[in-house]
Amino acid sequence: MFRRKLSALDYHNPEAFDCSDDTQFRNCIVWLEDQKIRHYKIEDRGNLRNIPSSDWPKAYQKYLQDVNCPFGVQDRPEAVDWLLGLAVRYEYGDNVEKYKNCQPLAASSNSDRAADPLINLDSNSPDFKAGVTALANILKIQRHDDYLVMLKAIRILIQERLSPEAIAKANQNSEGVPVALDKHILGFDTGDATLNEAAQILRLLHIEELRELQTKINEAIVAVQAIIADPKTDHRLGKVGR
Numbered sequence: 001m002f003r004r005k006l007s008a009l010d011y012h013n014p015e016a017f018d019c020s021d022d023t024q025f026r027n028c029i030v031w032l033e034d035q036k037i038r039h040y041k042i043e044d045r046g047n048l049r050n051i052p053s054s055d056w057p058k059a060y061q062k063y064l065q066d067v068n069c070p071f072g073v074q075d076r077p078e079a080v081d082w083l084l085g086l087a088v089r090y091e092y093g094d095n096v097e098k099y100k101n102c103q104p105l106a107a108s109s110n111s112d113r114a115a116d117p118l119i120n121l122d123s124n125s126p127d128f129k130a131g132v133t134a135l136a137n138i139l140k141i142q143r144h145d146d147y148l149v150m151l152k153a154i155r156i157l158i159q160e161r162l163s164p165e166a167i168a169k170a171n172q173n174s175e176g177v178p179v180a181l182d183k184h185i186l187g188f189d190t191g192d193a194t195l196n197e198a199a200q201i202l203r204l205l206h207i208e209e210l211r212e213l214q215t216k217i218n219e220a221i222v223a224v225q226a227i228i229a230d231p232k233t234d235h236r237l238g239k240v241g242r
Contacts (some may be wrong), residue, residue, distance in 0.1 A: 002125070005084040007092060019077055024229060029060060030084070036087035039067050070138050078137065081130045123148050125215045179204060 006014030011031065018024050030049050033040065040048070040063075047059035067086065071079040122128060132147045135154050144150045147192045160166055181200045190196055 002080060002084055002127075005081075005088055007088055009084070019080055023051070025076065025080070026056060026060075028080070029063070032083055032087050033063070036090055037067065037083070038090075039063075071134070075137070077126075077130055078134050081127075082134060 002019065003014045003019060006017055008105075009032075011017070011028070017028065018166075032044075032050065033045060033048060045114075047053075047055070048063055050056060050059070057073055064072065064079060067083070069079055069082050069086075071082055129147050132150050132154070133143070135141075136150050139154060139157055141150065141153050141157065144153070154226060181197055184200055184204065186196055186200050186203070188199075190199065
C-alpha cells in the first residue's frame with residue numbers, strides 16, 4: 001500500500017512493510033522523523049525512539065499533533081500515508097536540483113487515456129482508498145462504503161466551495177436589505193425581548209433558505225421538463241418516447 005512512497009524515500013525493504021505490525025510501524029515512524037521529516041531536534045526524539053515503551057503511543061500522538069497531522073492514533077494507515085507524503089515533500093525540498101531535471105514518463109499514445117487521466121484508476125487499490133479517505137477526513141466528508149461515491153462527493157465539494165469562482169463569490173461583500181423586525185409577527189412570546197428578537201431573525205433566515213431551496217427545485221423541474229418535453233419517435237417500436 002505504501003510501497004511507492006517508501007521506495008521513493010529509499011526505505012529498506014518497502015515491499016515487506018506491514019503497517020499493522022506494531023514493531024514495523026513504530027520503526028518506520030522513527031525512521032521518517034530521523035531521516036526525512038526531522039521536525040524535532042535530535043535531543044527531543046527520545047520518547048519517540050523508545051519503541052518498546054508502553055508510553056510510545058502517547059509520544060506518537062503528540063508527534064502527530066506537533067506536525068499538524070489531520071489524523072489521530074486510531075487512523076494508522078491514513079496517518080502513515082500522510083507522514084509519507086510529508087516526507088516526500090521535504091525530500092524534494094532538500095534536493096530540488098536533483099529532481100527538477102527528472103524527465104516525465106512517456107505519454108501513452110492512446111488518445112482516450114490522454115483525455116481521461118482516471119481511465120486506469122483502480123478503485124480497489126489500497127493507495128486509492130487511503131487517499132480518498134484522507135481527503136474525506138480533511139474536508140469533513142462523511143465516509144461511505146463505496147470509495148467512488150466518496151470521491152464524487154469530494155469533487156462536488158471542491159467545485160462548489162473551493163474553486164476559484166466559488167472563493168471569489170464567497171469573498172464578495174453582499175449588502176443586505178434592512179428589515180424592520182417590529183413589522184414581522186413572531187407568533188409566540190418567549191417572555192424575553194432579546195430572545196423574541198433573536199427568534200424573529202432566525203425565522204427570517206429560515207425563510208430565506210426556503211426561498212433558495214424553492215429556486216433550486218424550480219430549476220430542477222425546468223431541467224427535467226426540458227428532457228421529457230422533446231420526445232423522439234422510434235418507428236421500429238411503434239411508440240413515442242426515449
